[in-house]
Amino acid sequence: xxxxxxxxxxxxxxxxxxxxxxxxxxxxxxxxxxxxxxxxxxxxxxxxxxxxxxxxxxxxxxxxxxxxxxxxxxxxxxxxxxxxxxxxxxxxxxxxxxxxxxxxxxxxxxxxxxxxxxxxxxxxxxxxxxxxxxxxxxxxxxxxxxxxxxxxxxxxxxxxxxxxxxxxxxxxxxxxxxxxxxxxxxxxxxxxxxxxxxxxxxxxxxxxxxxxxxxxxxxxxxxxxxxxxxxxxxxxxxxxxxxxxxxxxxxxxxxxxxxxxxxxxxxxxxxxxxxxxxxxxxxxxxxxxxxxxxxxxxxxxxxxxxxxxxxxxxxxxxxxxxxxxxxxxxxxxxxxxxxxxxxxxxxxxxxxxxxxxxxxxxx
Amino acid sequence: xxxxxxxxxxxxxxxxxxxxxxxxxxxxxxxxxxxxxxxxxxxxxxxxxxxxxxxxxxxxxxxxxxxxxxxxxxxxxxxxxxxxxxxxxxxxxxxxxxxxxxxxxxxxxxxxxxxxxxxxxxxxxxxxxxxxxxxxxxxxxxxxxxxxxxxxxxxxxxxxxxxxxxxxxxxxxxxxxxxxxxxxxxxxxxxxxxxxxxxxxxxxxxxxxxxxxxxxxxxxxxxxxxxxxxxxxxxxxxxxxxxxxxxxxxxxxxxxxxxxxxxxxxxxxxxxxxxxxxxxxxxxxxxxxxxxxxxxxxxxxxxxxxxxxxxxxxxxxxxxxxxxxxxxxxxxxxxxxxxxxxxxxxxxxxxxxxx
Numbered sequence: 175x176x177x178x179x180x181x182x183x184x185x186x187x188x189x190x191x192x193x194x195x196x197x198x199x200x201x202x203x204x205x206x207x208x209x210x211x212x213x214x215x216x217x218x219x220x221x222x223x224x225x226x227x228x229x230x231x232x233x234x235x236x237x238x239x240x241x242x243x244x245x246x247x248x249x250x251x252x253x254x255x256x257x258x259x260x261x262x263x264x265x266x267x268x269x270x271x272x273x274x275x276x277x278x279x280x281x282x283x284x285x286x287x288x289x290x291x292x293x294x295x296x297x298x299x300x301x302x303x304x305x306x307x308x309x310x311x312x313x314x315x316x317x318x319x320x321x322x323x324x325x326x327x328x329x330x331x332x333x334x335x336x337x338x339x340x341x342x343x344x345x346x347x348x349x350x351x352x353x354x355x356x357x358x359x360x361x362x363x364x365x366x367x368x369x370x371x372x373x374x375x376x377x378x379x380x381x382x383x384x385x386x387x388x389x390x391x392x393x394x395x396x397x398x399x400x401x402x403x404x405x406x407x408x409x410x411x412x413x414x415x416x417x418x419x420x421x422x423x424x425x426x427x428x429x430x431x432x433x434x435x436x437x438x439x440x441x442x443x444x445x446x447x448x449x450x451x452x453x454x455x456x457x458x459x460x461x462x463x464x465x466x467x468x469x470x471x472x473x474x475x476x477x478x479x480x481x482x483x484x485x486x487x488x489x490x491x492x493x494x495x496x497x498x499x500x501x502x503x504x505x506x507x508x509x510x511x512x513x514x515x516x517x518x519x520x521x522x523x524x525x526x527x528x529x530x531x532x533x534x535x536x537x
Numbered sequence: 538x539x540x541x542x543x544x545x546x547x548x549x550x551x552x553x554x555x556x557x558x559x560x561x562x563x564x565x566x567x568x569x570x571x572x573x574x575x576x577x578x579x580x581x582x583x584x585x586x587x588x589x590x591x592x593x594x595x596x597x598x599x600x601x602x603x604x605x606x607x608x609x610x611x612x613x614x615x616x617x618x619x620x621x622x623x624x625x626x627x628x629x630x631x632x633x634x635x636x637x638x639x640x641x642x643x644x645x646x647x648x649x650x651x652x653x654x655x656x657x658x659x660x661x662x663x664x665x666x667x668x669x670x671x672x673x674x675x676x677x678x679x680x681x682x683x684x685x686x687x688x689x690x691x692x693x694x695x696x697x698x699x700x701x702x703x704x705x706x707x708x709x710x711x712x713x714x715x716x717x718x719x720x721x722x723x724x725x726x727x728x729x730x731x732x733x734x735x736x737x738x739x740x741x742x743x744x745x746x747x748x749x750x751x752x753x754x755x756x757x758x759x760x761x762x763x764x765x766x767x768x769x770x771x772x773x774x775x776x777x778x779x780x781x782x783x784x785x786x787x788x789x790x791x792x793x794x795x796x797x798x799x800x801x802x803x804x805x806x807x808x809x810x811x812x813x814x815x816x817x818x819x820x821x822x823x824x825x826x827x828x829x830x831x832x833x834x835x836x837x838x839x840x841x842x843x844x845x846x847x848x849x850x851x852x853x854x855x856x857x858x859x860x861x862x863x864x865x866x867x868x869x870x871x872x873x874x875x876x877x878x879x880x881x882x883x884x885x886x887x888x889x890x891x892x
Contacts, residue, residue, distance in 0.1 A: 227790050247793045254794045260787035264809050274795035325795065 176238035176251075176328035176361055177203050178224065183233030185219050185385075193219040195385035196233070201329070201363060206355050208372040209365045211382035212408070217365045218333055220382070224363060225331050226250050237328055248277075253327040255335040259318040261306050267293075267317050268302040274325045288324050295354060296320040312343050319351070323358050330360040336371060348375050369409050373397065381405055398523075403532040406458050406525055412489060412500040415464065417457040418529065421447070430457055434494050435474040440521045446536030447526060456532075458525035461489070464501040464517055466509075472516030481509045490515065577862035578672050580641030582623070584859035586616055595670055597642040601656050602663035608632075608653060612640065629653075641674040675863035679850065683864065686846050692758050693827060693843035694871065699762035700769055700826040701819045707766070708773025709815060713807075715774060716781035727778075730771040741767070742832040749836065756838045764832055769822040776821070780814030781807065816882035820875065827872050843868055 178201040185194040194216040201207045209217040222228040224235055226247035234243045242250045253274075261270050268289055275285045293299045296316040306314055315335065322330060335351070336344045352375050355362055366372055372379050373393045381389045381396060381404075389401040400406035406414040419430040419437075428444045430437040437457075439447070447455075469475070479498070482489040483505070490509055491500045501517070509515065526535045576584060578593040598613035600620045607627020611620035624635055629649045636644045648668070656664045671677075680686045714720075715727060745764055746755060754760030784807055792802035808815075830844040837845060847868055851861035876883075 225790075225794055227793070246798070247790075248796045248798065252794065254791070256787045256791060258785060258787055260785065260791040262788055262791070262806055264806075273792075277796035277801075321795065 177201060177236075178329050178361060178363065179234075179236040179239075180220070180224065181234045181236065183220070183223060183235060184231050185216070185223060185228060186231045192385050194223070197382075197385070197387055198233075199380055199387060199390065201361055204359045204361055206352070206362045206364065206375065206377045208376035208379045209363060209382060210369060210372040210376075210379050210408075211367065213367055215382040216385035217367075217382045219385075221331055221333055221363060221365045224329070225252055225254050251328040252331055253322040253325050253329075254331040254333065255315075255318045255322050257334040257337060259314045259335075259338075261314055261317050261321065263306050265305070266302065267298060267304055267306070267309070267320075270306070270317055271302075271321045271324050274321070278325075292320040292324045295323065295357070311339055312347065315339060315347060319354065323354065323360070326358075326360075328361065330355075330358075330362040332362065332364040334366055335364075337366070337368070344371070351375065370411060373409070381408065399534070399537055400458075400525065401534055403456065403458070403527050406527070406534070410460060412461045412502070414458045414460050414525065415497075415499045415501075416527075417459070417494075419455050419457050421450075421453055421455055430455065434476075437473055437519060439524075443521055443524060443536075450526070450528070450535050452528070452530075454529050455535075456527040456529045458527060459519055460523060460525075461500050461502040463520040463523040464499070465520060466501075466503050467516050467518045469516045472518055474517045476515060476517070478509050478511055478513050478515050481511055483508070573862050573865055576859055577675055577866045579859050580639065580670065580674070581857050581859055582612070582639045583641075584857060584862075586614075588616065590615055593670065593672065595672075596667050597636075597640050597670060598665065598667050599652075600663055600665050601652055603656075608656070610635075636668070637674070638678075641670055641672075642668050643671045644668050675859050676867060679860050679863045679867065683846055683850050683860070685841060686843070686864070686867075689841050689843045689846045690867070690871075692840060693868075696758045696762045696765070696842060697823045697826040699759060700765040701822045703762060703766040704769035704773045704822050705777075705815065705819055708770040709777045709818070711770070712774045712777030712779075713781050713803075715778040717786065727774075730774050732771075734768050734771050738764075738768070738829065738832040739835070742835040745832075746836060755836065756840050758840070761833060761836055761842065762826065764836060765822075765826040765829060769825055772821055772825075773818050776818040777811070777814060780811050780818075783814075784810050813882040816879045820879050820883065823875055824872055827868075 180197055180199050183194055183197045184192065186192050197216070197220055199207075209220060211217045219228060223230050226242070226245060230243050234241055236242065237250060237252070261267075262273070265273065271289045271292060272285050275288060280288075289302070290299065293302055296319050298313060298316045298320060301309060301313060301317070306317065309317065315338075318335065322332075332351075336347055339347060348371055351364075364372075364375065376393055378390065378392055379396050380387055383404055389396055389405050391399070396405060396409050400409060400414070403416070407416070417430075417432060419432045422429045422431045426438075427441075428439045428447065430439060476492045476494065478490050479493050480491040482491070485505065487502050487505050488509060489500055490503055491498050492515065493499075503509070527533065528535055572589075575592060576589070579590065580593070580597075583590050583593065594615060598620075600611040600613075602609045602611070604625040606625045608625070609622055610624040610626075610632060611622045613619075614621045623639070624632060626632065629646050632649050633644060633646050636642050636649075652664065652666050655666075711730075715723065742764070749755040749757075749760040749764075752760070754763065788806050788810070789799075789802045792806045793799060797805065828844060829842075830848050833842045833845045834848065841849070843864075847861060847864035850864050851858070
């Protein structure tokens with residue numbers, strides 16, 4: 175296994191389109207790194223450049239310290255799982271998995287051993303003589319994974335491999351992929367636009383937007399300490415709630431005020447905003463950090479617009495001016511639509527953003 | 538109750554109209570084929586009768602009597618239901634030629650002499666005898682009598698094969714480029730390859746005489762296949778491009794990632810998957826090159842193609858309509874065989890490329 179370094183890589187299509195803009199990142203040995211971002215953010219292009227399927231306009235790609243920027247895919251010692259699996263329809267499962275091994279001129283017995291090993295690992299041992307048309311989507315997915323591990327690559331690339339599966343299978347496959355990664359110990363780059371998939375599977379997440387990396391961090395870091403409004407909004411369902419507030423200082427302390435509430439900050443939050451000297455601020459609060467309280471302790475009273483029971487919890491939506499705010503509350507007591515609710519913010523989890531630069535402040 | 542009956546009647550009427558329409562359609566397609574097949578087996582005498590016999594006779598009935606010049610040979614006419622005099626001669630050789638050529642019937646001079654002897658020994662006014670038809674006489678004659686038929690057949694196969702080779706290698710690669718790459722002027726090019734097909738073959742053929750003559754390719758199979766390729770390449774590009782588009786690019790990319798070069802990826806993944814489409818395209822090209830006559834007439838002189846030979850037989854003094862029919866069938870046969878062998882692939886294409 176190996177490390178992967180992407181150094182100042184840029185990809186241009188024609189003159190105008192910049193798919194990846196000066197991207198730099200390092201993937202550690204045996205790490206499961208997820209490239210996350212909305213469609214068109216450049217994550218797939220970046221992955222394809224690592225694979226060698228897309229030429230690099232500028233910059234370098236190093237695998238295990240060796241510059242592979244100008245090498246064809248077959249000389250990079252990588253393997254890939256494609257979004258549509260890309261298993262060859264005219265070959266049996268066995269032929270699909272053994273294709274790369276045959277090209278490496280391995281011994282027949284050795285090929286046979288490896289094929290059976292990876293087939294067992296991915297639970298397709300019984301399907302080796304079938305052709306892809308006889309397989310379900312999930313099974314095809316497993317074949318694609320088996321084919322990719324069979325070559326024991328230095329770097330394992332996955333381009334939205336779960337996006338063609340149905341919701342239930344997707345969740346179970348991602349657990350399996352994680353388990354396979356743990357046993358194969360492969361350095362992995364995984365591309366997805368599904369933030370919950372990224373959160374559940376990644377060692378580290380790289381969030382991309384407009385061809386640039388906007389934040390890199392562990393799932394906890396990007397969730398709790400989103401570097402800007404985009405990350406805070408993109409990560410988590412329901413997304414972070416944002417409030418435009420005014421900073422008001424009166425004798426006793428710092429208040430965040432808008433026409434709906436007046437929040438007096440605790441001293442530690444006040445300290446976080448010490449260096450900030452603008453009047454306007456964007457307050458970000460995760461849905462689970464807005465809590466139901468007694469009327470006497472609330473800073474905001476409103477009526478529930480929609481209540482979505484989720485079994486383990488309930489999502490309550492209410493209107494604040496133009497905005498719909500969603501909060502996540504314990505399943506009990508059950509709320510009804512139209513019921514008056516009393517709310518408070520958990521101060522230790524508040525996020526502050528500069529509305530002009532959209533960057534987080536006070537971290 | 539009444540309504541139910543009405544519905545049944547309407548349905549029966551609808552079905553009747555539908556099947557009538559269908560029958561007419563099928564008859565319209567099959568009748569000409571039937572006629573030419575039947576015609577190719579008729580004897581020359583039969584082929585010029587009106588109305589035309591629907592099926593060729595399997596034997597010929599003769600009546601032999603004495604005549605002014607020796608013997609009168611009469612033949613049973615199926616249309617008029619009587620013996621009709623065809624020959625009055627005492628030359629056995631003449632009789633044999635006539636019976637073979639005009640009546641397509643197997644006979645030898647000895648047999649004729651035997652019949653004459655039988656007539657004279659019998660003391661009767663006339664005798665009757667029957668001889669079997671040689672059904673393949675027209676085919677036999679077509680290849681024997683018609684100048685060049687066999688070499689022309691070989692030449693036609695050669696030309697068709699060359700045309701497939703040229704148009705598939707150039708058109709197929711161009712189709713691949715159209716399917717996989719984005720380049721300047723792609724749309725304009727895509728239409729301009731069809732543009733070539735809009736010119737009638739005759740119009741191009743005349744100037745081509747000069748061009749080919751300069752290139753020493755006039756009256757050569759290669760020259761003709763080059764001309765045919767001009768039109769065939771356009772169609773090949775369109776067919777193969779759509780085939781290649783149906784094969785996901787990622788299949789090739791996977792082949793590259795898993796150890797193949799670009800060429801290997803193409804040969805081992807894309808080409809086997811594209812085979813049905815390529816076969817269909819080859820079939821179109823084959824049929825086009827095989828059946829083409831007009832340009833071939835202009836562009837050949839001493840080395841005609843098979844279609845030219847059939848055409849000349851039909852038109853010239855070389856043969857009769859039944860001979861031309863035999864030639865036509867002989868010409869259709871290779872195309873049928875070729876299509877038969879490719880049908881597996883072509884059927885596959887109906888269902889689309891299964892990926």
